[in-house]
């Protein structure tokens with residue numbers, strides 16, 4: 001069994017839904033298809049949650065009507081037979097009524113999760129109906145019935161596996177299953193979600209749970225590129241990546257993958273293919289446990305980074321100092337990304353600033369603290385990249401751009417630098433030219 005995931009753009013219009021249909025019918029193997037909401041829908045639902053917070057009934061009604069008419073138009077354009085159209089529209093109305101009921105409740109985390117995951121529920125419902133209307137038999141599996149992840153960071157694959165197998169055993173009339181990405185249940189069994197962009201993660205959790213033969217993640221670009229195509233011209237898709245490389249790139253900003261996507265399949269020998277819905281023949285990127293080529297592979301950037309410098313003369317020769325600092329971050333559930341130290345100072349970065357004031361207050365009791373916001377981590381990734389003879393070229397950046405921090409050797413597969421976000425694009429372009437444009441032989 002394969003797992004195929006289609007993102008918001010792939011399911012974002014009638015034309016594209018037809019492309020997805022073509023992809024599905026061109027491959028007869030058994031599959032579980034994971035769908036995102038149509039593009040823009042989850043953003044719309046996030047706004048609806050704001051209306052719920054403020055109990056703004058008028059805005060709630062307006063926004064739910066917009067949601068209904070958007071999907072109703074899709075049904076009209078997608079389906080020929082009047083009867084099936086009406087049937088699907090009735091079902092859509094029922095879902096919208098459920099949403100009205102939830103929207104009248106007092107705001108809570110669960111209300112938020114229930115609402116923002118409806119985009120997936122609506123889309124899978126319509127898409128399944130469409131496929132049936134053209135004779136493609138399929139079954140919708142409700143992710144709420146098996147995606148018991150316990151914690152987003154550490155999903156309980158065994159539990160998902162047990163529940164999913166049960167659901168599959170009860171639904172044997174077809175071997176094309178359609179399910180919702182993003183939605184899950186937490187440890188308490190309440191509706192929750194896998195964070196924005198989490199449908200990718202749904203697909204690899206499912207793949208791990210059923211020991212799938214492969215995962216295909218279908219998006220609107222032909223694989224993971226060696227630099228950010230939004231800012232840099234002439235980027236190239238990368239044909240092969242290892243799990244480690246892909247995980248580092250996803251974590252450090254490659255928008256194409258949710259940061260945790262790779263973790264469920266690591267060690268399971270389940271390749272993850274990144275494919276382009278608009279160019280299905282393009283080979284895309286294969287992420288697996290095989291290393292095809294060592295050395296530099298790609299550059300990515302992660303924004304929204306805060307640099308914190310902690311300076312104290314008392315640090316001189318004092319042991320236990322770092323532990324005290326780390327404990328402060330730990331007590332406020334804030335993880336540290338980059339870190340560099342000198343004898344009297346330590347610089348580190350965080351991306352979650354929700355407890356920043358408290359952290360700074362605490363550390364100011366015994367050290368001088370400077371906070372600098374709006375930084376970006378630029379990450380250079382590849383198996384053994386630190387041994388790539390050409391990686392020195394990256395340091396030529398020092399001639400042109402003020403670099404705030406460097407992390408080299410923390411892992412063999414990653415070199416990171418921290419720059420002011422206003423210098424991000426010139427840095428990406430410079431590195432692209434130095435590291436990828438000038439032909440060089442990779443010597444590791």
Ligand code: ASP
Nearest residue numbers: 036042182196197198199
């Ligand atoms: N629909 C959700 C989002 O927009 C999940 C996803 O697309 O992966 O974040």
Ligand code: MG
Nearest residue numbers: 007197200256
């Ligand atoms: Mg995505």
